[in-house]
Amino acid sequence: MTMKLDARIPDGPVEKKWDKHRFELKLVNPANKRKYDVLVVGTGLAGASAAASLAELGYNVKVFCIQDSPRRAHSIAAQGGINAAKNYPNDGDSVRRLFYDTVKGGDYRAREANVYRLAQVSNSIIDQCVAQGVPFARDHGGTLDNRSFGGAQVSRTFFARGQTGQQLLLGAYGALMRQAGKGAVKLLPRREMVELVVVDGVARGIVVRNLITGKLESHAGHAVLLCTGGYGNTFYLSTNANSCNVGAAWLAYKKGAGFANPCFTQIHPTCIPQSGEHQAKLTLMSESLRNDGRVWVPKNKGDRRAPGDIPEAERDYYLERKYPSFGNLVPRDVASRAAKQMIDEGRGVGRTGLAVYLDFADAIKRQGQAKIAEKYGNLFDMYHHLTAENPYQVPMRIYPAVHYAMGGLWVDYNLMTTIPGLFCLGEANFSDHGANRLGASALMQGLADGYFIIPYTVGGWFAGNKFPKVDESHPAFRAAEASAAGRVKRLLEVRGKRTPVSFHKELGRLLWNNCGMARNEKGLREALERIPAIREEFWKDVMVPGSGADFNQALERALRVADYLEFSELLVRDALERRESCGGHFREESQTPDNEAKRDDANFSHATVWEYAGEGKPPIQHREPLEFKDVVPSQRSYA
Numbered sequence: 089m090t091m092k093l094d095a096r097i098p099d100g101p102v103e104k105k106w107d108k109h110r111f112e113l114k115l116v117n118p119a120n121k122r123k124y125d126v127l128v129v130g131t132g133l134a135g136a137s138a139a140a141s142l143a144e145l146g147y148n149v150k151v152f153c154i155q156d157s158p159r160r161a162h163s164i165a166a167q168g169g170i171n172a173a174k175n176y177p178n179d180g181d182s183v184r185r186l187f188y189d190t191v192k193g194g195d196y197r198a199r200e201a202n203v204y205r206l207a208q209v210s211n212s213i214i215d216q217c218v219a220q221g222v223p224f225a226r227d228h229g230g231t232l233d234n235r236s237f238g239g240a241q242v243s244r245t246f247f248a249r250g251q252t253g254q255q256l257l258l259g260a261y262g263a264l265m266r267q268a269g270k271g272a273v274k275l276l277p278r279r280e281m282v283e284l285v286v287v288d289g290v291a292r293g294i295v296v297r298n299l300i301t302g303k304l305e306s307h308a309g310h311a312v313l314l315c316t317g318g319y320g321n322t323f324y325l326s327t328n329a330n331s332c333n334v335g336a337a338w339l340a341y342k343k344g345a346g347f348a349n350p351c352f353t354q355i356h357p358t359c360i361p362q363s364g365e366h367q368a369k370l371t372l373m374s375e376s377l378r379n380d381g382r383v384w385v386p387k388n389k390g391d392r393r394a395p396g397d398i399p400e401a402e403r404d405y406y407l408e409r410k411y412p413s414f415g416n417l418v419p420r421d422v423a424s425r426a427a428k429q430m431i432d433e434g435r436g437v438g439r440t441g442l443a444v445y446l447d448f449a450d451a452i453k454r455q456g457q458a459k460i461a462e463k464y465g466n467l468f469d470m471y472h473h474l475t476a477e478n479p480y481q482v483p484m485r486i487y488p489a490v491h492y493a494m495g496g497l498w499v500d501y502n503l504m505t506t507i508p509g510l511f512c513l514g515e516a517n518f519s520d521h522g523a524n525r526l527g528a529s530a531l532m533q534g535l536a537d538g539y540f541i542i543p544y545t546v547g548g549w550f551a552g553n554k555f556p557k558v559d560e561s562h563p564a565f566r567a568a569e570a571s572a573a574g575r576v577k578r579l580l581e582v583r584g585k586r587t588p589v590s591f592h593k594e595l596g597r598l599l600w601n602n603c604g605m606a607r608n609e610k611g612l613r614e615a616l617e618r619i620p621a622i623r624e625e626f627w628k629d630v631m632v633p634g635s636g637a638d639f640n641q642a643l644e645r646a647l648r649v650a651d652y653l654e655f656s657e658l659l660v661r662d663a664l665e666r667r668e669s670c671g672g673h674f675r676e677e678s679q680t681p682d683n684e685a686k687r688d689d690a691n692f693s694h695a696t697v698w699e700y701a702g703e704g705k706p707p708i709q710h711r712e713p714l715e716f717k718d719v720v721p722s723q724r725s726y727a
Contacts, residue, residue: 137535155278250466322659341658496516
């Protein structure tokens with residue numbers, strides 16, 4: 089075993105750790121910042137905010153964007169809001185309560201120190217975004233408005249109708265492009281990272297593939313920041329954009345970065361159900377809709393009447409019945425499992441029976457259609473456009489789907505991976521959500537990491553270390569380019585008969601059925617047997633037309649599917665080894681008498697961190713113990 093896990097968590101009371109740590113971090117003289125080059129991979133909220141902040145401080149920043157513009161990063165798809173402990177409604181919120189709700193919502197599988205810091209900087213995020221011109225909703229008095237989200241009994245979620253992610257990203261994008269205009273940021277769009285370059289054990293650069301020309305390009309730096317999102321697309325159908333992938337994180341894992349808790353995958357309860365076999369992705373309906381929408385199914389099995397024909401007495405508002413304290417605003421994992429239970433009982437609705445209703449009739453009657461449209465209009469329009477059903481007149485049909493990755497590259501308190509000089513921000517790391525992410529906390533984490541954490545910790549890394557001269561002529565870059573070129577060449581030479589998409593679909597179905605909303609020993613072992621067989625077939629029969637010297641989306645997809653076919657085995661292995669239920673990881677062998685997740689704190693109160701051991705060898709398991717001093721673990725209850 090070569091990997092050493094040192095979380096570098098400061099000592100002292102949890103509320104003072106971050107202030108103490110910031111003071112103790114070494115600083116870089118403002119005049120010296122221009123000597124350091126930072127490579128930022130990804131331009132979502134974490135990447136754009138980090139790049140803008142570091143460039144503002146004076147560092148030289150290169151930004152790599154898989155899309156044609158940073159504005160197209162998947163953060164733009166986030167709808168419902170961003171959490172902060174401002175307590176504007178005066179309903180009892182505080183930094184400590186946000187901290188408590190987040191640790192509890194993650195089923196006590198996150199680091200206390202990281203979560204408290206997240207809650208601590210949350211208020212500054214709102215101030216920053218308002219200063220950038222983000223048009224948050226306001227109440228009649230002009231104060232920023234709030235709404236409720238799952239897992240909390242206070243209203244702490246700031247929002248911009250159903251476009252919160254888009255508006256926040258435009259704020260970060262504006263800050264980023266300001267620095268690009270000044271020459272402090274060099275923006276390189278349509279590049280996909282295909283190799284991490286490690287020199288003498290330290291991350292010193294990357295190799296990217298120009299997606300237009302196919303050319304491989306090397307870039308050297310003093311630090312690499314991975315801000316590339318999660319691995320949800322491994323399941324094929326998810327709420328993620330098709331360009332979202334696990335590639336950069338997987339490359340880092342194979343170069344020595346620990347991968348933590350890959351089995352922690354969030355299932356979002358409020359998605360538009362799949363409509364056919366040729367569908368490429370699923371569309372999310374914001375969790376904010378559960379503020380006013382009521383979730384229900386028919387009381388009677390197999391009731392296929394139109395929703396308007398089912399009287400109130402024959403409806404089961406099951407979330408309100410099972411969880412009266414939180415009702416329709418239970419956390420996502422709880423709501424998803426409850427929906428699955430209704431469908432397993434034969435009470436699903438719609439053509440396929442794989443849906444439940446989200447009904448706004450009562451809210452429209454109480455508040456009026458104009459008020460509902462004011463709060464959710466674009467979401468209702470989106471649903472109408474995709475389903476040809478008017479949600480003002482009939483209930484929405486929703487079904488759980490893969491949405492977010494709580495697992496990711498292991499990072500310490502400084503957001504550094506087990507490879508010195510390689511940092512990981514936002515959804516790509518494992519740090520802040522435990523086994524389940526509360527709604528409206530993804531945007532909070534991405535911006536906290538980029539605006540308020542990494543500017544300090546990267547500076548501490550630079551000030552505390554010496555950096556031998558390394559540029560793109562170093563042999564490590566030539567070796568990395570050769571490795572990337574070899575993978576491309578190997579794929580192009582297969583000349584099989586099956587498309588990369590067909591393999592991706594096959595893998596996705598296997599993962600959803602065997603490692604989705606519910607997992608068991610038999611199903612996980614079956615998946616571990618079948619994944620290597622699918623992977624072997626892929627390398628024998630995948631069809632990738634064209635060449636690697638031009639724009640080739642089939643090749644892009646094949647490279648990503650190759651990564652999914654390797655990563656999925658780690659995901660399933662992690663799920664098999666975690667013989668407990670917690671958050672979004674529901675082992676059927678570990679549940680309470682009323683079908684809730686049953687943790688095993690005695691044996692699994694840790695983060696599982698996997699180390700790559702080489703091609704064809706089983707990965708090495710490490711554990712980071714999780715200690716809870718401020719939030720005492722208990723059986724989660726939202727009743």
